[in-house]
Amino acid sequence: MNAVDAALMVERLRVEFPVLGGKPKVAVRDLDLSILPGEILGLVGESGAGKTTLARAILNLPPPPGRIVAGVIQFDGKDLLRLSERELQSIRVRNISMVVPNPRGELNPLVPVGEQLASIARVHLGKDKSSARAMALEMLRAVQIPDPERRMRAYPHELSGGMAQRVVIAIALMCSPRFIISDDATSGLDVTVQAQILELLSHLARKQGSAMLFITRDIGITAHFCDRVAVIYRGEIMEIAPRESFFLSPRHPYTMLLLAAFLHNPQLRQAWTHPDASLRVNPDAGIGCAYTYRCPRAREMCHTIRPPLAERTSGHFVRCHFPLERE
Numbered sequence: 050m051n052a053v054d055a056a057l058m059v060e061r062l063r064v065e066f067p068v069l070g071g072k073p074k075v076a077v078r079d080l081d082l083s084i085l086p087g088e089i090l091g092l093v094g095e096s097g098a099g100k101t102t103l104a105r106a107i108l109n110l111p112p113p114p115g116r117i118v119a120g121v122i123q124f125d126g127k128d129l130l131r132l133s134e135r136e137l138q139s140i141r142v143r144n145i146s147m148v149v150p151n152p153r154g155e156l157n158p159l160v161p162v163g164e165q166l167a168s169i170a171r172v173h174l175g176k177d178k179s180s181a182r183a184m185a186l187e188m189l190r191a192v193q194i195p196d197p198e199r200r201m202r203a204y205p206h207e208l209s210g211g212m213a214q215r216v217v218i219a220i221a222l223m224c225s226p227r228f229i230i231s232d233d234a235t236s237g238l239d240v241t242v243q244a245q246i247l248e249l250l251s252h253l254a255r256k257q258g259s260a261m262l263f264i265t266r267d268i269g270i271t272a273h274f275c276d277r278v279a280v281i282y283r284g285e286i287m288e289i290a291p292r293e294s295f296f297l298s299p300r301h302p303y304t305m306l307l308l309a310a311f312l313h314n315p316q317l318r319q320a321w322t323h324p325d326a327s328l329r330v331n332p333d334a335g336i337g338c339a340y341t342y343r344c345p346r347a348r349e350m351c352h353t354i355r356p357p358l359a360e361r362t363s364g365h366f367v368r369c370h371f372p373l374e375r376e
Contacts, residue, residue, distance in 0.1 A: 056087075056228055057124050057262075057266060058082070058123040059082040059123075061121065063078060064115050065115065075089060077103055081135060086260050087255065087260060088276045089255075090261070090265045091264075092279050092281055102115060102284070104232045105200070108230075110181075124140070125140075146223075146224070147229070163185050167181040170185065186198065190220040192218050193245075200212070205366070211246065212359065217234075222254075226257075230262045231250060234250070246331070247270065247273075253340070260341070261311075276285075280307065287301045288369075290364060305373065338369070356368050
């Protein structure tokens with residue numbers, strides 16, 4: 050896939066965090082990723098794997114004090130890492146938007162939600178006050194807020210968690226962005242509301258033809274809402290494949306561990322969580338496979354040679370010297 054085909058393409062991205070008196074901590078290591086127009090790519094991994102750091106880096110806003118030290122982020126023919134802050138501000142929200150898991154932290158508690166929506170239309174779309182208000186009301190209807198006319202005047206603290214999340218989604222989709230980042234956006238909601246929000250987000254994104262990076266810690270969610278699934282571990286993509294191939298023929302040992310945890314299968318989980326201590330390697334050393342010290346299939350070469358992200362079958366890429374083979 051080239052930059053012309055992709056809605057967004059990330060190449061050799063590296064994000065580091067400084068460490069007092071030591072070498073920088075690498076949070077995202079030489080990462081490559083591409084997403085097609087209209088595609089929903091699920092990104093899964095445990096806490097600390099680099100999911101949010103990657104999401105923020107795509108916006109050229111790495112979590113402080115992190116910094117992007119190398120790479121290219123290609124969007125609309127431009128490298129976002131080479132643009133000025135003013136140029137980036139014109140792209141954020143209008144063309145690239147983000148849905149976050151803490152809606153109350155994103156909404157202004159002193160401004161009615163309708164006004165917050167309308168201001169997006171005025172600032173980024175150049176709408177007058179009347180048109181902006183009409184757009185805001187229409188977006189509240191689109192995200193299925195009950196009694197939208199009354200909710201236009203509501204303050205964030207007057208909304209339930211599910212309603213607040215719907216408002217955040219409305220803000221993210223207000224300008225019909227071509228690329229959406231959903232960063233674990235439903236993690237704080239109960240299961241029923243979570244399913245409703247996910248279905249709504251997926252429906253609206255596909256309706257607008259937007260590409261989406263769907264970040265989650267729940268690998269099961271990706272089976273229902275994503276076209277492709279990628280697994281990240283210590284800032285590296287370990288496996289990426291179309292949804293059917295990913296779940297029917299997982300190839301990386303870490304993917305098997307995630308699936309075992311999701312399935313709550315004690316026997317399967319135990320079989321994939323007892324690595325050989327003699328092969329333990331410093332995962333921040335930059336050599337060998339980052340997963341070696343947890344991998345039950347690790348061999349000597351795994352802690353000295355970093356495996357490439359290689360295509361095993363059509364569209365199915367795995368970063369492993371000894372990937373699982375379907376019998």
